[in-house]
Amino acid sequence: MTIIHDPLSEEAASRIVRAAVAAATPLEIRGGGTRTLWSGSTNRDILSSAALSGIVAYNPAEMTMTAKAGTPLGDISAALAERRQMLAFEPLDLRPALGTSGIPTIGGVFATNASGPRRYVAGAARDSLLGVRFVNGSGEIVKAGGRVMKNVTGLDLTKLLAGSRGALAFLTEVTFRLLPVPETSATIVVSGLNDAEAAAAMATAMSMSVEVSGAAHLPESVCGRFAGGRLPAGAATVLRLEGLAGSVSVRSEKLQAAMARFGAVSSLDVEATVQLWREIRDVHPYADGTARPLWRVSVAPTAGHQLVAALRLEAGIDAYYDWQGGLVWLRMEADPEADLLRRYVKALGGGHATLMRASAEAMAATPVLQPQAEAVAALSARIKDKFDPAGVFVGAFAGA
Incomplete structure (x- = not known):
């Protein structure tokens, strides 16, 4: 029978890991359980971070926050909204598309490197991660940048753990940087392009000095399922602009003029823009x-x-x-x-x-995951051995 462990502290998590090593019991790491679709074999116990919850420190002036790994993402977003700050990388919520429930956690966001439309200009989740605390596969409590793990001197432990999906360690605390919420936003829509034409239009937009923060193409088969039907009929190539109202207005005019040679151009206001990019982020048409x-x-x-x-x-x-x-x-x-x-x-x-x-x-x-090249797989195995020498952590694709 699968046992779910919900430690209330790092020390409790350490004891659970040590006991699992001694009993040769695999542990599947889980945060809020939003991706439990991928749970496979039941021949393992679950180590959950859900009980490790709470904002440890928030410095709005420095735009940094430290939170326990099981802190609900909604709590993080609410605290940031009070100071008009945000996570730069727009973490996506896949529950509607996957048909799952659970509560997204900040540890799960970083463990899966969950990154949305702004990723290609603001970086992925791992690029916002400044520090971590975790329990390794030997049951040791480690703080990245402080205590150095044997034989991994020089490796960026923070970046290694981001996107590792619980295969290397049990995250207990994360420190990350923030960005101000833009004053306003708008979306420029180029209608009727095929996929190849859209690729050319987006490349042109990205080469301009208008600071596009989102570039997507929605073929006719999905376009009507976005933004409450407010997009023009047919395919839509959408380009987001964010910032101060005056700046967005000037950049919008410049971008619309440049896009006019590709097709019919229109725009969406801030309300429709917010809805559209949330739906692009969360894979709305396939929910x-x-x-x-x-x-x-x-x-x-x-x-x-x-x-x-x-x-x-x-x-x-x-x-x-x-x-x-x-x-x-x-x-x-x-x-x-x-x-x-x-x-x-x-x-x-x-x-x-x-x-x-x-x-x-x-x-x-x-x-489920892209098979690694032989050299990359060998390197991954060596890193896994340093973090988790007993192989107690099962790298589930679940657990965000």
Whole structure:
């Protein structure tokens, strides 16, 4: 029977890990349980950070915060909103798309490196992470930047743990930087472009000095499901501007003039902009209550539309693009088609294809994460051995 451990302190977590090592019992790390879709074998116990909750320190002047790993993301956002500050990387909420529940936690955000539309200009979650406290696989309590783990001197432990999905350590506390909330925002919409034309338009926008903070392309098949139907009919290429009202107005005029050569141009006000980019972030069109396979594919921005075009010739798919085309949210109509997808990803210069959702049978039969190259896998194994020599932590793809 699976036992769920909810330690109230680092010391309690340390004792649980030591006991698991002694009993050779694998531990699956879990935060708020928002991605429990991926829980596989029950031959393990669960070590949850949910009881480790609370903001430890908040310095608005320095725009930094320290919080315990199990602190609900909603509590973090509420505290920041009072000072008109925010997380730079727009952590996404996949519960609607995955059909899961649970409460997103700040530790889970960093453990999964959950990053939204602003990622390609503001950096990923790991780029905002300044420090961590954690319990390693030997049950030792470690603070990154203070106590140095044996044989890993010189490694950035903070960056290593971000995105490690519980495979290396049990996060107990995180310190991260913040940004001011923009005074206003607007979205420029270029209508009617095909995927290749949209890629060219987004590249042009990103080359301009107008500070675009979001660039996405919504093909006709999904466009009507965004922004409450306020986007023009047909495909929409959307470009977000943020900042002081006067600056946004001037930059908007400049960007609209440049985009006019690509197609019909319109704009969305701040209310519609906030809704649109939240829905782009949270994969709104595929929050359809089904288990149809959903992929998150990261490739070069110029390769995204080529990947989708190639796949459309061989499989039933639907897709839209974020990060200037470098992030493709891809829904298969039937089978995951993992081998086909990853073969095309490799042919187009490489990237990462992660299976986010599918039937239980398909999830069990498909490598969820992109297989690592031999050299990278060997390095990962050595790092894992230093953090978790007994192999007690099961690197579940669950647990955000």
